[in-house]
Amino acid sequence: MSLWYFLIDWFAGVPTFGVLFKRFMINFAWVCIALFVMLVFQLPAEYAAIVYFGFIVVNGVMGFVFLRQRMQMRD
Incomplete structure (x- = not known):
């Protein structure tokens, strides 16, 4: 299974708010x-910031795709 297939499955096809929340x-x-793990290995704070803001971006993209799908289902 390719990474692209996994990402398509992860970002798309979220049927309910419960699945999105999960x-x-x-x-x-x-x-x-x-x-x-980064704390244990004492990595620089810049790496932690990248991980944190990456988390925000990924969840934002999932939420945006979910809302677009919901709007398309209503049409």
């Missing part, structure tokens, strides 16, 4: 784990 929380859990 995906947000899964992303949040991964970010918490990544930040903890």
Whole structure:
């Protein structure tokens, strides 16, 4: 299975707000784990900032795609 197929499946086809929330929380859990590992290895704060803002961007894209799909389903 290719990475592109995984990303298409992850960002698209979210049927309900509950599934979207679950995906947000899964992303949040991964970010918490990544930040903890970065803390243990004492990596620079710039890397943590990149991970944190990447999390915000990914969840923003998922939310935007979800809202566009909901609008298209109403038409």
